Amino acid sequence: MKNINNGAEFLNLVFKDMTDSIKSKSNEPSKRITEYLERLERIHGEALTDERKLEALKAFYYDKYIIKSLPESYIKYRKGYFHDLGLVDKEELTEEDLGLVLGCIKYEQRKSLDNWLDYLFDPSNNQPTWFKYYVFQGISKVGVFYPILGDFTKRSASTTAPFIPVEPEVINNMYSLVSKVLDSEPLTPEEQEITAHGLNFRNLYSNLYTKGKKKVSQSQLIDDDVPVHEGPAIPDYNSSDSSANVYQNHQTDENGVHIGSAIPDYNSSSYDFDSIPQEDDDFFLPPFEEEKPAFKK
Numbered sequence: 001m002k003n004i005n006n007g008a009e010f011l012n013l014v015f016k017d018m019t020d021s022i023k024s025k026s027n028e029p030s031k032r033i034t035e036y037l038e039r040l041e042r043i044h045g046e047a048l049t050d051e052r053k054l055e056a057l058k059a060f061y062y063d064k065y066i067i068k069s070l071p072e073s074y075i076k077y078r079k080g081y082f083h084d085l086g087l088v089d090k091e092e093l094t095e096e097d098l099g100l101v102l103g104c105i106k107y108e109q110r111k112s113l114d115n116w117l118d119y120l121f122d123p124s125n126n127q128p129t130w131f132k133y134y135v136f137q138g139i140s141k142v143g144v145f146y147p148i149l150g151d152f153t154k155r156s157a158s159t160t161a162p163f164i165p166v167e168p169e170v171i172n173n174m175y176s177l178v179s180k181v182l183d184s185e186p187l188t189p190e191e192q193e194i195t196a197h198g199l200n201f202r203n204l205y206s207n208l209y210t211k212g213k214k215k216v217s218q219s220q221l222i223d224d225d226v227p228v229h230e231g232p233a234i235p236d237y238n239s240s241d242s243s244a245n246v247y248q249n250h251q252t253d254e255n256g257v258h259i260g261s262a263i264p265d266y267n268s269s270s271y272d273f274d275s276i277p278q279e280d281d282d283f284f285l286p287p288f289e290e291e292k293p294a295f296k297k
Contacts (some may be wrong), residue, residue, distance in 0.1 A: 115165070177208075178204075
């Protein structure tokens with residue numbers, strides 16, 4: 001396993017060609033990334049003290065990561081689906097029907113993305129900026145979890161499913177594991193097995209998420225095999241606020257897509273993007289399609 005000394009070096013190893021999108025006078029990758037992280041931290045810090053800037057910042061994320069249109073494969077797959085459910089009176093979906101479906105998907109994606117932004121922006125979250133960047137880039141490329149496989153699908157710009165739920169315990173365990181690697185601390189046999197396939201987000205998250213679910217399923221069963229839920233000891237970033245309660249009783253499909261009818265219009269925006277400093281227009285790096293298979297043994 002290659003020796004790494006800090007978060008910037010870690011990001012340079014994990015993300016392919018990350019420095020190509022960073023504006024900097026330095027030619028050293030770690031310095032370029034450090035400068036980028038400092039700009040990112042400053043802009044996010046300013047947004048947290050100004051509601052108008054925070055709205056503009058979130059709107060920028062929505063525009064960048066939320067689906068823009070329905071993929072043809074999705075439309076073909078859904079042919080007749082809504083008719084069978086009695087949601088439309090004909091088998092073929094009209095443009096209006098498709099607009100309704102797209103509105104549902106956008107709503108769910110925005111709500112689930114908001115959960116992650118609230119978690120990462122939370123002042124009580126003391127994880128360093130480099131790790132938050134790693135997490136956000138990771139969740140932007142992770143799709144639906146398949147319990148049988150114990151793995152997540154790959155997320156793309158055409159993915160219709162919401163972003164994965166916020167799991168603070170999994171993220172904290174991931175940070176502890178990555179920190180041990182950075183500090184050259186000895187890993188347990190189990191940790192060595194997890195990191196044997198690399199420190200990319202999907203690998204670590206899948207392993208730690210599956211491990212956590214197995215522990216919960218065992219610990220929450222009492223003698224009569226009735227699941228016991230005591231509630232989270234940390235804020236639930238996945239809960240809906242009161243403004244979204246109108247949707248909570250609506251039917252959903254297997255992808256978590258609402259199929260109700262009252263859909264807010266997210267196609268229009270009143271956000272003022274000029275509130276974001278223009279000299280920092282590079283602080284939103286594009287989602288990376290591939291991660292290096294770093295730290296292979």
